[in-house]
Amino acid sequence: MRKLLLTTLCFCVGMHIYAGQVSGGSSDSTLRKTIGQYFLIGTTLNGRQIMGTDKEGCEIAASQFNAISPEGCMKIKAIHPEENRYDFTEADRFVAFGEKHHQAIIGHTLIWHAALPDWFCTDREGKDVSPEVLKKRMKQHISTVVGRYKGRIKGWDVVNEAFADDGTYRNSPFYRILGEEFIPLAFQYAHEADPDVELYYNDFNLYLTPKREAIIRVVKELQRRNLRIDAVGMQGHLWQGSPTVESVERAIVDLAKINVEVMVTELDLTALPAPKKDLGGEAWADFEYDASIDPYRNGLPAEVEARWTGHMLSFFKLFLKHKDVITRVTLWGVSDGDSWRNGWPVRGRVDYPLLFDRNHQPKPVVDCIIKETSTKR
Ligand code: 9MR
Numbered sequence: 001m002r003k004l005l006l007t008t009l010c011f012c013v014g015m016h017i018y019a020g021q022v023s024g025g026s027s028d029s030t031l032r033k034t035i036g037q038y039f040l041i042g043t044t045l046n047g048r049q050i051m052g053t054d055k056e057g058c059e060i061a062a063s064q065f066n067a068i069s070p071e072g073c074m075k076i077k078a079i080h081p082e083e084n085r086y087d088f089t090e091a092d093r094f095v096a097f098g099e100k101h102h103q104a105i106i107g108h109t110l111i112w113h114a115a116l117p118d119w120f121c122t123d124r125e126g127k128d129v130s131p132e133v134l135k136k137r138m139k140q141h142i143s144t145v146v147g148r149y150k151g152r153i154k155g156w157d158v159v160n161e162a163f164a165d166d167g168t169y170r171n172s173p174f175y176r177i178l179g180e181e182f183i184p185l186a187f188q189y190a191h192e193a194d195p196d197v198e199l200y201y202n203d204f205n206l207y208l209t210p211k212r213e214a215i216i217r218v219v220k221e222l223q224r225r226n227l228r229i230d231a232v233g234m235q236g237h238l239w240q241g242s243p244t245v246e247s248v249e250r251a252i253v254d255l256a257k258i259n260v261e262v263m264v265t266e267l268d269l270t271a272l273p274a275p276k277k278d279l280g281g282e283a284w285a286d287f288e289y290d291a292s293i294d295p296y297r298n299g300l301p302a303e304v305e306a307r308w309t310g311h312m313l314s315f316f317k318l319f320l321k322h323k324d325v326i327t328r329v330t331l332w333g334v335s336d337g338d339s340w341r342n343g344w345p346v347r348g349r350v351d352y353p354l355l356f357d358r359n360h361q362p363k364p365v366v367d368c369i370i371k372e373t374s375t376k377r
Helices: 001-024 055-064 087-102 131-148 173-193 210-222 245-256 300-323 365-374
Strands: 039-045 067-070 104-112 157-160 197-202 232-240 262-270 326-332
Touching: 039 055, 039 104, 055 087, 067 087, 067 157, 067 262, 067 326, 087 104, 087 157, 087 326, 104 131, 104 173, 104 326, 173 197, 197 210, 197 262, 210 245, 232 245, 232 300, 232 326, 245 262, 245 300, 262 300, 300 326
Parallel strands: 039 067, 039 326, 067 104, 104 157, 157 197, 197 232, 232 262, 262 326
Antiparallel strands: none
């Protein structure tokens, strides 16, 4: 298996160099023109890209990707920081960027326990508000934000990360105050605000069976009530060796059975050691820095990069195999320097999790993916 991986990889890396030689260092093929024919290939945009200060990042985002998601500017804390104040500055520019470059624009995210300002679920004394007040606030928030971009956004992550890994509901303020109903309510409000927009449930660690089963139960419940749900977003914050390609495939196959599209959202693959198992996308994780778990400060050794390329490529091969059910794959950042994984789950490390390097150059994996796309189909 390992031998096969390395053989495939060497071929791809060799081809990358060859393509570089014949085309003066840059290939004319892009992800968008190749793999983007089979499913949307997306990236998230951070504030510097949205405001146009990272010109090279913007260039890559526009030319290589046909879908965009906002990394922060549409979360409640950014777009609705106070009860009577919205801030659409970045969100408006984000949407304009996608329209200018003819991209599918994804909204992220309407209801999430993180990036949530205190005012949303608490009263002036800091106590949880009543179910009636929270429903009113959710409805007002969702109808304002979804309504503003009606007809311009392809789909919204309506609820993000509502479950713990063991399949129980996460103890978020939304669950504490409204119980299980907060999910159907959020989907109902979003659909009322824009009946044509696609609606998604998004979470991480769907390869863990209890969590996946809980999410499948919720999707079926929404369907039973005739509430719109188009897709389940499987976040892909991957580690070396975990999850395995096989366990991700099991999740794709299980989701396909319940008549929803599958979207691989938030894809990145760390090159660094993990301080703990199954962290997924758990934003609170903050482990102590130790130089032994930050081994590549001065660059990735060739053999480590080769292994990383093979690993990332094996996931893209899986996504292509299931292109009948996967409708989007979104990278969580344009180039390595942008990635949240440099600061998570340990602050201050130097990581290499994306498809473009710190100098905004495509990594060997990009040509491998393009080659994989164009030769097989
Ligand atoms: O990458 C995002 C990071 O820049 C933000 O500080 C953080 C909190 O808003 O959110 C990160 O993105 C998260 C995404 O929105 C939902 N899944 C987990 C991601 C990583 O925490």
